[in-house]
Amino acid sequence: MTDNSKIWLSLAHMGGQEQRFVQEAFDTNWVVPLGPNVDGFERDLAGYLGVEPGTIVALSSGTAAIHLALLQLGVQAGAEVICQSFTFSASANPIAYLGAKPVFVDSEADTWNMCPTALREAIEDRIKQTGKAPKAIIPVHLYGMPAKMDEIMAVAKEYNIPVLEDAAEALGAAYKGQACGTFGEFACLSFNGNKMITTSGGGALVCRTKEQAKRTMFFATQARDNAPHYQHSHIGYNYRLSNVCAGIGRGQMMVLDEHVARRREINNLYRELLSAIPGLSFHTNPNEDFDSNYWLTCIVVDVAVAGFTREDVRLAMEAANIETRPLWKPMHWQPVFEGAPYYGGTVAEDLFEDGLCLPSGSTLTDKDIKRVSEVILELHAKALVIST
Numbered sequence: 471m472t473d474n475s476k477i478w479l480s481l482a483h484m485g486g487q488e489q490r491f492v493q494e495a496f497d498t499n500w501v502v503p504l505g506p507n508v509d510g511f512e513r514d515l516a517g518y519l520g521v522e523p524g525t526i527v528a529l530s531s532g533t534a535a536i537h538l539a540l541l542q543l544g545v546q547a548g549a550e551v552i553c554q555s556f557t558f559s560a561s562a563n564p565i566a567y568l569g570a571k572p573v574f575v576d577s578e579a580d581t582w583n584m585c586p587t588a589l590r591e592a593i594e595d596r597i598k599q600t601g602k603a604p605k606a607i608i609p610v611h612l613y614g615m616p617a618k619m620d621e622i623m624a625v626a627k628e629y630n631i632p633v634l635e636d637a638a639e640a641l642g643a644a645y646k647g648q649a650c651g652t653f654g655e656f657a658c659l660s661f662n663g664n665k666m667i668t669t670s671g672g673g674a675l676v677c678r679t680k681e682q683a684k685r686t687m688f689f690a691t692q693a694r695d696n697a698p699h700y701q702h703s704h705i706g707y708n709y710r711l712s713n714v715c716a717g718i719g720r721g722q723m724m725v726l727d728e729h730v731a732r733r734r735e736i737n738n739l740y741r742e743l744l745s746a747i748p749g750l751s752f753h754t755n756p757n758e759d760f761d762s763n764y765w766l767t768c769i770v771v772d773v774a775v776a777g778f779t780r781e782d783v784r785l786a787m788e789a790a791n792i793e794t795r796p797l798w799k800p801m802h803w804q805p806v807f808e809g810a811p812y813y814g815g816t817v818a819e820d821l822f823e824d825g826l827c828l829p830s831g832s833t834l835t836d837k838d839i840k841r842v843s844e845v846i847l848e849l850h851a852k853a854l855v856i857s858t
């Protein structure tokens with residue numbers, strides 16, 4: 471009998487120790503948004519990324535982390551913030567929370583991330599048009615692929631604009647041996663259910679200094695002034711991570727290396743199984759400077775060569791009870807950001823039209839990956855028959 475059970479794109483994957491930390495939170499009544507698990511999780515993350523302890527703040531989501539970073543970078547109503555267009559909307563939404571305006575920049579073809587040339591063009595044109603430099607730059611390490619950080623940081627430095635890295639999908643990835651999330655003034659991480667590790671929902675802000683981390687904590691806990699009563703001189707937020715969820719995170723940190731290894735293994739297996747298909751290419755480390763965690767394995771289909779489209783693949787997968795997803799629709803094509811300035815060409819647009827994310831979660835077996843690959847191999851076989 472053929473196996474028709476659902477294959478999901480990327481599911482949470484528990485390691486076994488998570489409940490021990492969660493139980494501890496209950497046993498000690500630390501069922502609040504602070505406590506030993508939050509502290510421990512932040513310490514574990516700092517150790518993993520190789521940054522100073524006390525510079526990472528665990529938050530309720532990656533989106534909250536981006537929001538609090540932009541706030542601290544002085545982004546206010548009317549200001550402009552440059553953001554990679556090819557990304558999930560959470561990279562850009564916090565710009566709007568602050569009443570600021572996003573300026574979108576295209577990707578380059580190697581990494582699919584922010585193009586340093588288009589970035590420079592955007593900054594120069596915004597200065598020309600508005601008389602002011604944008605307040606921040608948000609490059610994204612999309613699908614776990616490091617952005618070209620040397621070049622992006624060089625442009626940012628030249629114009630003295632701070633960088634906020636969106637490393638939501640990039641825990642475990644590195645550029646020139648340095649962990650993604652440690653290049654910018656700030657970086658966000660996400661522990662949403664589909665990420666490299668999960669806290670069911672959660673995120674963190676990686677700060678450059680302990681001072682910034684303290685400030686982050688202040689804003690994340692309703693911006694309470696130092697007084698015995700409740701006094702507030704700033705608008706605050708309720709963005710801290712629960713000590714219960716942080717317990718899941720501590721357990722997950724124990725298996726993070728295994729998760730990264732398995733996602734890379736899955737990526738390799740897809741490449742092996744699909745290597746003979748013409749017109750099919752993979753999101754690939756451009757050279758040895760890049761070390762993607764391959765959070766999701768992504769393919770691009772060139773219909774003229776393959777004889778089938780990305781949509782053919784997606785629909786065939788759906789029929790086979792397999793979840794796939796088109797690559798992110800660029801932000802400059804999103805109705806909600808209509809009219810926002812955009813710089814670059816059609817790299818992001820083309821990727822959206824022709825690209826697909828394949829099931830890549832670390833819970834998947836080799837048999838699952840073979841079943842997914844089989845769907846594409848069958849499409850290829852049919853295309854061959856039609857063309858002969």
Ligand SMILES: Cc1ncc(COP(=O)(O)O)c(C=O)c1O
Nearest residue numbers: 531532533558560561638660662
């Ligand atoms: C690129 C990117 N940025 C930001 C986020 C936001 O993270 P969260 O869902 O934890 O708010 C996500 C994931 O959801 C993401 O994929």
